[in-house]
Amino acid sequence: MTDTRKSADYILAKLQGVTKMYSQPDHYDILVLDDINLTIFKGQFVALLGPSGSGKSTLLRIVTGLSQPSFGTVLYRGRPVTRPNPRAAMVFQSFALYPWLTVQQNVELGLTAKGIPLAERRQKALRLIDLIGLNGYEEAFPKELSGGMRQRVGFARALAVDPELLCMDEPFSALDFLTAENLRSELLDLWLDDKISLQSILMVTHGIEEAVYMADRIIVLSTNPARIVADLAVNLPHPRNRKSSDFIYLVDHVYKIVTAGDRPPHSPLNLVPSRLQDPESEDRAQLKPIPYGHLSMLSGLLELVSDRGGRDDLYRLGSELLLEVDGLLPVTDTAELFHLATVAEGDLILTEQGRQFAEVDVSARKQIIRRELLNIPLFRLILRVLSAKTNHAMSKDFFTDILEEHFSQDQAERQLALAINWARFADLFHYDTDSELLYLADDQLAEAGDWDTAVR
Amino acid sequence: MFGSRSFESSSSSYADAVIGVGILALISLAVAWATHKPASTGAPAAISLAYSRLPIDALFSWLRMAAAYAISLVFTMVYAYSAAHNRRAERILIPLLDILQSVPVLSFLPVVLLAFIHLVPHSSLGVNLASIVLIFTGQVWNMVFALYNGLITVPRDLRESALSLQLSPWQRFRTLELPYGMVGLVWNSMMSWAGGWFFLMAAEMFSLNDHRYRLRGLGSYLQTAANQSRWGHEIVALLTLIGVIVAMDQLVWRPLLAWADKFKLEMVEGDQQFHSVVLVILRRSRLAQWMGTSLLVPLVEAVDAWLGVGLPRWRRQAAWLGSLLGLARTLATAGTIFLLFSALEDGLRLMSHLSANTVSLIALAVGATLIRVVVSLAFSVAWAVPVGVLIGLSPRLAKLLTPITQIAASVPATALFPGLVALLFRLGGGLTFASVLLMVLGTQWYILFNVIAGASAIPEDLKEAARMFGLKGSRIWRTLILPAIFPYLITGLITAGGGAWNASIVAEYVAFRGHIYTTFGVGAMIAQDSQHGRFAALLAATSLLSITVVVINRLIWRRLYQHATNRYSLS
Incomplete structure (x- = not known):
């Protein structure tokens, strides 16, 4: 009894069945996060690791209350999060500083929002600016600072409001290598020496080394949709040596999980299957992202x-x-x-x-490449449509519309642009940018005809 | 530690003197305006052409502009904020804005004037208000668009950081949204003032329903001087107008542009920076600093505190307020709808008296004016494209000629109309030719400036490549210059087209020395109908003109613009 109560005290945030979908105009919802269950304990530095586009940033925003899950709940200290959480602070990849405010004013921003009087605000901001190594730059504008200095302002601004949970969205990936390394170790020092009031840190990253170097716990996410594929504890003592065999072993281990791991290889798409009436239905049903x-x-x-x-x-x-x-x-x-x-x-x-x-x-x-493309459903679909038409041409929009049943609008356009690029390389079909038409030239038509009869 | 920096750096007491005198002058201006006894509308006071009247006349014109701009600014903030933050409002407000923006405002002058004279009879206050409202309707839309665009394009990261730092809606507007839209707002304010002068000149002297309305101001001075062939006065008045415009540029717009530089989002110093001596003086002056730290900061703090703590608490206590507000909103919506419907009904009833003959005549008149618009655009393109390319391609020439062209362009075409008409009539040409020339005056600068901008933006490597392949003559125009300036040319043509329609209202109907000269066109028709109080025809002509312009914008300009940005954009 006492044990369970004690462990409940240690829980800072809890995600239960968090699922996020983006609805599409034609009822096909795109699943971004699929049933995420995660508990963040006090005193933990957690890294969310996954390739870009895996929805880890979305997950971070759901934890901070900036975004709401479609299903499932987020509990913070046992209470559901329904609006931006005042006890959580964000650090952004792009720094998200206000260019028209000085360093001092940027750091004061969160305190202004709390309605803290001017003099007290100044004091507090100055202390943070000192702590984070920015003294002397109080009156500078962000554009006068280097990237590393800007991210320091980002940290100072987040820490000024005495948050319990610090959420960082790829905080070091916009910095050059040396600056990032320097900032990482300084942040770790602040965190490990308890110089700041933080209870937990949640960091989104795609850098495996970075995660192993900094975090106590690594959550590996898959893409399309994001699911938790691994939850690893990192027990290496600080300061961690990147050259040590334990470190290298762990990095390699995580690498294997991320590259081969439980990424279901070309899994059917993360959405409801499409209607099956058209002649191309077979290929349509198998459309998957290239x-x-x-x-x-x-x-x-x-x-x-x-x-x-x-x-x-x-x-x-x-x-x-x-x-x-x-x-x-x-x-x-x-x-x-x-x-x-x-x-x-x-x-x-x-x-x-x-x-x-x-x-x-x-x-x-x-x-x-040409031979291989002929086996990919998207290309088969395009070729079949083009050779069936009497003028052997079809508008780009027609194909984007088909793709939009499976992808977001943005993604559908990117997929088709990529398909056109590959097809141009392999001389499979042409695309005219001005008229926005995909079409077959005579020689391409002959070859497509050969292929079509061979398939049938 | 901070704040002391600037006190030590410079103690320019002369700056304080300048600012102090400026503030004093502003206050006395306001008093003069308030005590100004306007002439009654029935019998218009004769416009005195004494040179000593010029400063006062310029002042009155300027005050009308300032009043209209103040209204525009408030309207802009409310309209853009509601459109950007309320989905339902957005769906109505933005298309409405798009239409209002493309309607030729001068065609509304008679209607607006009439409304205000009925509202405030027996004093020139109504006419004054009408001119202010007219300027307002001419200058507000692009400002709203600029701010709205700023508000909806605030980067996601900045918006999220504001939310995560728990900034209140007011604080978000003050620290994030308004600063983000500031650069666009300042640029568009500048353009709006330029447009405002155009309408003001036309609005200060107008005949309606066989009455002549006059307001003291530079516009009426110019018209009177031209009517009496007092060329010395005409020129001095024009110089005064140019002086006012140049002073505004130096004392207001340049400092504002330089100040707005800090609101640019780019994290690297841009290559195009504005410097303003006035701004430097202001920033170094103690008086301005004192006003900043002792007035502005406490004011912002107080507003923050009231909106952040006081207002929510008061709202919680006064629960009835919510229902009252809801009721007020419902009533306002119902009232607006009722007003719109009754106005529509009145309008339709008026127009039902029109014969088919009149309607087809109006349609023909719109066609005639359309031809004039096209011809004047063609004229403008014919001279502005070669000259603009020449200037744009040579940095030396651009440096030399840009200030001159800017001053020339800053003179509103309507200010030149009376003098030019008098001159042309003396030379013996009819209004058919003169009206097209007058429309060219209202359109050419937009095209010239855009072409210069386009030509100077052609990258050096493209020019070098053309030179290396030995491209010459028409080929270099077809392969490099025309495609490169095409998007700019289209932008210029869209604005110029709007200017031409507006100019047609003043250019097709001219009263000169007791004679009235007209040429067949919708502008003349609108002027005549309002002159003789034929409101049904006036309404029909105004509506048909507006519809034509909107349709042309939708069908031609917008498509061309999209094509231009997709195909010929160099970025």
């Missing part, structure tokens, strides 16, 4: 891995190419989609086709 991989980056990566014997560690590749998981994943996903490589155990392994691809010239590469 990864946003650059074809030139894909070629470069495959050549590099091929030079190294056809297999390499993704973590090492990423740090050599100065790419976060975020930048690397779409490229490896594209490689997997085209059957050029597979990802296993955090390694990228070239297939037979992948080795070939790395060796041949560009026109042969186009042939390979």
Whole structure:
């Protein structure tokens, strides 16, 4: 009895079945967060880790009360959160400073909102400015400061209101490497030495090293929709040494979870299936997002891995190419989609086709991509529509509309733009920017006809 | 630690003197305005052309402008804020704004004038109010649009940080939303003043229902001087007007623009910065500083406290207030709807007396004016595009000519009309030619300035590439210059088109030395109908003109603009 009460005292925030959907005009809702259950205890530094677009920022905003979940509840100290939580403070990736206010005025902002008198406000802001290492800059405007200094203002502003929970949305990713490193260790010092009134920190990040370096607990999220795929404790003592074998082991471990992990490979889309009446229904039902991989980056990566014997560690590749998981994943996903490589155990392994691809010239590469594109439902759909029409042309809007049954409007447009780009590379169909028409040229039509009869 | 910085840096006592005198002058101005006994409307006072009257006349004109601008500013804040924060309001307010913006305001002059004279009879207050309202309707819409755009494009991060820091709605408006919209608001205020002069000149002297209404001011002075062929007076009055406009630019707009620089969101210092000596003097003056720390800061604190703590508490205590407000809102909505419907009914009843003949005549007149608008736009394009490109491509020429063209453009076309008409009649041309020329006067500058901006924005590497491939003559125009200036040209044409329609009202009907000269067109029709009190025809002509302009904007200009920004934008 006493035990349970005690543990309840330790709970700061609790998420129960938090689900977030964005409704679309045509009743197809896009699921962003799927049934997130999470408890944040006092004294914890929690990192939310996931690739970009995984909905982790949305989750952070739901915890702070800036955004409301579609289903489920957020409890803060046992009470439901329905509006921006006054005991939580936010630090933004873009700093979100007010350019027309001085450093002092920016830091005072939250205190002004509380109605604290002028003199007291000044005092308090000055103390924070000192603590965060900004003394001397009180009267400067944000545009006169470097990026690192600006984020210090962001921290001072958040801490000035004596929050219990500090929520940080990728706070270091807009900074250069050295500045970020410096700011990370200073924040850790403040946190570990109890110089600030914080109970917990919740940090959204896509940097695996950053999470392992700073946090006590790492929550790994999947994409499309975001689900919790791992909840890991980090028990390494502070200050953590990035060169130590324990550290490296843990980073590699997390890397494996993020890259291969429980990301259901090309899972059916996160939405209600579409109506099944049209002739293209088969392909429509299977429409799934194509990864946003650059074809030139894909070629470069495959050549590099091929030079190294056809297999390499993704973590090492990423740090050599100065790419976060975020930048690397779409490229490896594209490689997997085209059957050029597979990802296993955090390694990228070239297939037979992948080795070939790395060796041949560009026109042969186009042939390979072309063959692969013909197996992807989106491209099959487009080709079928184009060759069925008498003028072999169709407006872009027609396809965007179809895609909008499956994606948000923004995403539908990006997907189609990417598809057009790939098709141009593989000479599959043309697109005329002025008339916004997708169309088949005569030679393309002949080949599409061959393919169509072969399929049937 | 802070605040002491500026006290030590400079103690410019002359600045204090300047500001003190300025404030004193403002107060005495207001008193003069209040005690000014206007002439009664029935028998218009003869306009004295004594040179000594000019400063007073300029002052009266300026005060009308200032009053209209003050109303515009308040209206802008209320309208833009409601549109940006209330979904339902947005759905009505924004399309309405779009239409109001494209309607030629001068065509409303008779209607507005009539309404106010009925409201306040037997004094020139009604005419004064009418001119102020007219200027207001001419200048407010682009200001509203600018602020509304600012309010809805506040970056998500800044908005979220304000919410997460628990700022109240008032504090959000004061620290985030208004500053964010400030740059656009200042620029558009400047444009609105320029437009305001245009309407003011026309509104100070007008005939309606066989009465002639006159207001003391620069506009009536200019008209009277032209009517009496007193060219010396005409020129001095024009110089006075230019002086007022230049002084406004130096004393108000430049300092404001320089001040608004700090509200730009970009985190890097931009290359285009405004400097203003006046602003520097103000910022260094002790008086201004004292006013800032001892008046402004406590005032803001007090308002913050009242709105943040006092008002909510009072509201909680006074629960009846909510229901009262709700009732008031319902009544206001019902009243507005009733008013609109009865106005509509009245209007329709009026127009039902019109014969089909009159209606088709009005339609033909709109067509005639449309042709004039197109011709005047073509004229303007024909000279402004080559000259603008020439200036824009050469930085040396631009530096030399920009101040001159700016001053030339700052003179409202309506101020030049009386003098030019007199001149043209003396030379023997009819109004058919003169009216087109007058419309060109109202349109050319918009096109010229936009073309200069477009040509100077052509990147150096594109120019070099063209030079390397040996592109010359018409080819360089077709491949580089025309596509690059196209979006700018369209922007200029849209504004110029609006200016041309407005100018047609004053350009097609001219009273000169007791004679009336007209040419066939909707502008002349509106002027004649209001002259003789034919309100049914007046209403029909105004509505048809407005509808035509809105339709043209929707069907042609908006599409062209979208095409231009999609296809030819260089960014």
